[in-house]
Amino acid sequence: xRKTLLLAGMAAALAAAACGGEQLDIGNFAVxxxxxxxxxxxxxxxxxxxxxxxxxxTLDLDQSERDISGDGEVSTAAExxxxxVRGRWEYPDVDLLFTAPEFASVAFDAAFATRDTLKGTITGxxxxxxxLVLIRQSAVAP
Numbered sequence: 562x563r564k565t566l567l568l569a570g571m572a573a574a575l576a577a578a579a580c581g582g583e584q585l586d587i588g589n590f591a592v593x594x595x596x597x598x599x600x601x602x603x604x605x606x607x608x609x610x611x612x613x614x615x616x617x618x619t620l621d622l623d624q625s626e627r628d629i630s631g632d633g634e635v636s637t638a639a640e641x642x643x644x645x646v647r648g649r650w651e652y653p654d655v656d657l658l659f660t661a662p663e664f665a666s667v668a669f670d671a672a673f674a675t676r677d678t679l680k681g682t683i684t685g686x687x688x689x690x691x692x693l694v695l696i697r698q699s700a701v702a703p
Contacts (some may be wrong), residue, residue: 590652590673592629595622598695602684618693620646629657655679669693 597620601613621632629648634641642664648657657669664686671681677697682690 588602591624592622592650592655592679593624594622595667595698596622596679596695598679598693599690600690600691600693602691618695620695622646625649627651629655633659635659635661644654655681671695 565592594610596618598618600616600618600698603613604617615637617636619636620631622629622631627650629646629650631646633644633646635644636642642661644659644661646657646659648655648669653672654670655669655673659667659669667683667685667688669681669683671693673681674680674694681693683693685692
């Protein structure tokens with residue numbers, strides 16, 4: 562009798578998991594952590610990378626269910642700008658908004674390419690659908 566109840570319970574648990582759950586485990590595709598990526602914008606008509614402006618993005622993101630918050634920095638060779646980050650996670654999509662005083666907001670429309678890679682485009686404040694790939698940075702042990 563006990564064996565029959567155990568088997569019935571396991572079957573019910575498997576059926577429930579197969580029917581109502583999400584395709585992928587949220588924890589495997591969460592955006593918590595540190596991310597970094599670079600955007601290059603051409604400053605001349607040539608394709609030469611030396612003729613481009615480089616913008617390095619570093620973000621520290623927190624996720625609470627589907628809501629994303631955090632902060633970060635956008636750096637060029639000449640200066641750095643602190644940014645606030647807000648967004649929404651709807652697997653596989655991640656939509657972020659970067660804001661900073663005295664600058665127009667920048668939208669990052671991305672999707673998970675891998676568990677540790679977000680690929681998308683940024684638009685606003687001088688960026689016109691510029692490609693950006695953010696890579697999750699490995700935690701460094703103290």
